[in-house]
Amino acid sequence: MTRDVEFVEASTTIAEAAVAMGDLGVGALPVGTADDLQGIITDRDILFRVVAKGLSNKAVTVGEVMTTTIFSCRQEDSIATALNLMGARNLRRLPVLDLNGRTIGLVTLSDLSRRMLLDSGVVQRAVAELSGT
Template identity: 50%
Template sequence: MIVADVMSRGIDPVSPEATIQQAAIRMAEDDVGAVLVGSDDQLEGILTDRDIILRVVVDGLDVTSVRVRDVMSSTLFTCNEMDPVADALKEMTERQVRRLPVLDSEGRPIGLVTLSDLGKRGRDPGQATEILREIAEPHRREARPDKGEDAGTPQS
């Protein structure tokens, strides 16, 4: 099975010049936890609901004036639509992320694959659960080492 079999397509990137409020509205309308940032030809970053909470809300910033470019994650880990699903899972585990932007053979963004996509549509849904545990575990220990496995929250 390849990434193209399980990914979400038709992802319309948000402009890096958009406000956080505009991006959050898009996320709410599309019922997603992340949006790609850039253009149809070039990916510049990804913005997650967690980015908004930790980099805007916690600091009490104005969502109508802060720009996506100031909050997005610009270090991107991607995969290709023709990559085996196992490779995408491996990348998510190694990079401790739940989402990978998907690029076509020419490097253009065409979608997003999430751990949830892999769990729902992949061959082994239990594997996605185990990967999520591996992704979340280091963050739990860093957040509250005295509370063990139940402390903290996983990364978006």
Template identity: 45%
Template sequence: MDISSAMHKSVDWADADTPVSEIARMMKTDDVGAIPVGKDDRLIGMITDRDIAVRVVAEGRDPKKVTAEKAMTPGIIYCQTHQSVEDAIHLMEQRQIRRLPVLDENKRMVGMLSLGDISHAVARELAGEAIRSVSAHHS
């Protein structure tokens, strides 16, 4: 199955200079734990609820002053629309990540693929394997 058949097609993203307080509001409104971050119309990273907790709140930084770019996980791990869901699962397992931005052939974000999306798109055994691998405790 192609990723484009399983992914969520509507995805919000935040500009790199968006304050973390606004990112948290976006997460609450959309009921998500990660927001893609872009700069100059390109995806540059992801900011997660964990990034906010660890890099902003735990360090006593002001979420109204810290930008997404300063708190996000730098770099981007992604999949492309032409790949299979199985390819995405292997990437998620290797990197222990729960969601992947989906890029088209022009490297433009067109969706997001999550473990939840995968659980609805593939056989139960494969979905279970993916969830176990991605959720494995760090050694």
């Protein structure tokens, strides 16, 4: 889970959001604040709702094309709960909320997959097998 979450405002241009995503090495940015999550803008939102339609990334704002239906998980939720929600809704990322509903992080499908692999011992067994121990 990424705990150092960078937010963008709905008034941010798509060009500015795309630069921020590139600088941060992320594929999505939450929109609003930790206390007021308004939506999420993803690389796919930009691709399908701006680029594919030939719109200007300097004229379109995040608020115009962001995903506003927000699915999230709580910090106390299990990996299985988060994975089930992501699978059911075809999501790649989930905002993580604390007990007060404040956004405290963003968990990705790759975060969960990596955690499950490490917990399962598959990686450790493969390394041991390859190293001959």
